[in-house]
Amino acid sequence: MSVVLEQIFQVGFLAAIIRIATPLAFATLGEMFSERAGVLNLGIEGIMLLSAMTGFTATSLSGSLWLGVLAAVLTGMLMGALHALFTVVLGLSQHVCGIGVTLFSSGLAYFLYRLIFGQQSVPPSIKGFQTLPIPVLSDIPVLGPAVFNQFALVYMAILAIPLAAFVLYRTPWGLSVRMVGENPRAADSAGVSVIATRFQAVILGGALMGLAGAFLSMAQFNAFTFGVVSGRGWVAIALVVFGRWDPWRSAGAALLFAFVDALQLRMQASGLGHIPYEAFLMLPFIFTIVAMAFMSRNAVAPSALLKPFRREER
């Protein structure tokens, strides 16, 4: 145990937490915006995968990392729009549509990847994002190298948290989002377009999911593989509940999950006893399920979540 404790308070460990938390923070914030407007987006796993693929491909073909990020974000927005078309405009079951979007986008990601790159024994890779030390701040002991010597996308995630909170709580659009998620009928009476607001929120959510995908294939792994997302999207959905649909709490939940994940990586590396490494891989998922059991009782979801809105009905 002392070995584990020793490793927790290392710069490398802190940096690893931040790095694991980054895609989760993007994804969780994205899902949060969608759910705050009343739309559960189970397409998240597939959207992240497809974005990871398009981001990687765009960078691989153009040589520009930011073009890749742009491609990933646009992909996320497009798939978000698809989900919104089905759930918001047509009012279909959010659960099943989300699974449909995930199946469709994962299939499409693998199909197009194979079409573009063919079958290769060694998967192609790109020169991904490099760490970008921020002057002065990166000189702070421990915290500096862990937090301020990171990829540009990490800084974007850190900035995205207060920005998301500001947009949600302090702007008229954020108010509309919260209204259509809580009481769409009242929002409609107040002259807010429920359909338009939900559409925008789901698309914004998709953009953030796209950033999450881009981080995975362009900063963390620098390649597109089958396991590039491996359940992180589903975890993000749980983190939204855990974070009680609040940007700050959601980001906190992402950090907490990243801590558990980084810990299991360390425990794997230290070869603790004869425990198979898969037991550690399970840990974050079990942790999330248990955490949800504790949190869900008091968690208050947006009232109109999962409820389609049709003006002419009732």
Add this chain to the structure above:
Amino acid sequence: MFRLEVRTATPAWFNLALPLLAIGATLVLCSGLIALAGAGVLESYGVMFTASLGDSYAITETLVRAAPMIFTGLAVAVAFRAKFWNIGAEGQLLAGAVASCFVGAVPMPGPLAMLSMAVAGAAAGAAIALIPATLRVKFKVDDVVSSLLLNSVIYYALMALIEGPWKDSFSGYPISPPIEDSANFPVLIEGTRLHLGVLMALIAAPLIWFLIARTTLGFKIRVTGENPEAARYGGINVQRVLLSTALLSGALAGLAGVGEVGGVHFQVMSDISPGYGYSGIVVAMLARLNPLGVVPAAIFLAAVMTGAEAMSRATGVPAFLSDVIQGTALLAMLVALLFTAYRIRRVGAA
């Protein structure tokens, strides 16, 4: 302008026409991807059809692949009927496979071995499905998320088994020891792989239909799904119905794993299911949650999967097309379902 208008009655022929419409739309939409891959659309679909349904052997191969999807499709259909959102059929299938492999490795007379495998597999699947249902009933945990997360947990547990205690000490491959020869499901037609599990799946569908349509439990499941408030007023213990549904649904998904171990692989490996649990959702929706419709829907998806591999070899179109077809079919069916509840009315713009 067009407007959606609530239908008062749904014409009967819709039930048959809608899935066909959705499948047709799917094939048209996906033909764009075939063209993108530089292959002939009709030629590619032709290869898919011949390879999956063209001769009697191809048909048996398709049926072998359809069997697990019939079971997972039934599992999802039963669960969704009660609005228990079981997205965990994949994990329940894996648990069923592992449990039946454990039991099948014990020397026993054939019939007893197969029966024990089925019971163990169904029980394992049911036990796993009970977790999200209990979490929902007791702790209000969203069943979609918990059943999804459980899939990962069970997958890693399976991996831990086959890379740990079960690992083949000779070859070093991460595969379980094989089940006893006596536990191998008998082949129904000489020279094919059509095994007992396929028959079990084909029998399960009408049985589940009967259960849903004609029994008290089936009635409770339907009422709970359609209107939980009314069910409660009618004296139905909604929570207990949810738990029963979960047990039934999980057992069916577990049986999908039993069939794969007993009739196809005779052991457990990491890729024992290429996502049959998720395909079950597509199957159930294409079948409009009708257990009898699950059979043709599963056969369609199985044909797509079998055919896509042959098409890939013949034309070079990536076999992942079958995954895209699945996703598209699900979305197309959802849109098609809209027309059962609504009609499109042109609203005079004058």
